[in-house]
Amino acid sequence: MIKVLISMLAASSVACAVFSAPSRSQSQTPMSQVATPDGRKSLVVAGGCFWCLEVLFEELKGVQFVESCYAGGSRAGVSYQEVCSGTTGHAEAIRVVFDPKVIAADDLLRIFFTIHDPTTLNRQGPDSGTQYRSAIFYADEEEKARAERIRKEIADEKIWQNPLVTTVEPLVNYTRAEEYHQDYYAKYEKASPEERAKMNAGYCSAIIQPKVLKFRQKFAHLLKKSG
Structure with a gap:
């Protein structure tokens, strides 16, 4: 059923532009210290401003919570201002914790490919830079294989006119975004x-x-x- 809806939603996606953010003094939490509840799974994806992705995934049945974060890059513990500079290699991303008995990871990824434009390199709407890239981050080989399989499925269905530029990257240097963004x-x-x-x-x-x-x-x- 989700595959049918993909073609209905595959239209130009407008991404978020964060105009300002207050200074912050909080520390961030690396991924190694973030626990996933028993019986739950998680995935980390990026596709422009995390404000936009976060609110959509939070409304889906089976999703327990969504956390705005930064992923990829050269080190953990980065700030919003550093990521916005485009020099750290991080992407604005979200971590989705879900119950696989209610909604499958495959379907979450299919939805992901419809709610942002996965064909624009390092850009979503008015936001440009590598921090706004389209990406799926994997924590193990199973997640990597799933991401590559769904990406190929979407590409083969040609629901987007242009080639996909979504990267599949190892999940490193995970940092929870400031509370202001959650x-x-x-x-x-x-x-x-x-x-x-x-x-x-x-x-x-x-x-x-x-x-x-x-x-x-x-x-x-x-x-x-x-x-």
């Missing part, structure tokens, strides 16, 4: 007008919101029940 759009939806004035409200309403509404319509049968 659940950003969810915070925006719940915020008062006064609180929204302190956020990137224009970006949320013009870029993320249309993406969320489209996602909710096309994947309605896969979403968690609201309320």
Whole structure:
């Protein structure tokens, strides 16, 4: 069923541009210290601004939580400002923790290939640089094989006119993003007008919101029940 919906969603994807972020003093958590609950699986993907990917995956049945993060690069413990410089080699990414009895990793990856443009090299919408690349990060050979298989499947189905540029990379130097970035759009939806004035409200309403509404319509049968 998800394969059928892929063709419906394969349209130009608009990515996030983070205009500003407050300074932070928190430390980040390397992947080696992040535990996945028993019976759950996780995957790490990148496709432009993590605000956009995070909110979409969080709405899917079987997804326990989503964490905005940085992956790849030369070292762990990087900051948002460092990653935005484009010099560290990291990508803005998300870690999706899910119940494989409810939703399969294959299907999560198929969805991933429809909610961003996997054909634009180091760019999503207005965001450009290697930190905005399309990538799937693998923690073991099984995850690598799955990523390569689904990427080939999507390429063979030719739902995108141009060749895929999504990379399959080892998961190294994982760093949890600053708290400011976690659940950003969810915070925006719940915020008062006064609180929204302190956020990137224009970006949320013009870029993320249309993406969320489209996602909710096309994947309605896969979403968690609201309320």
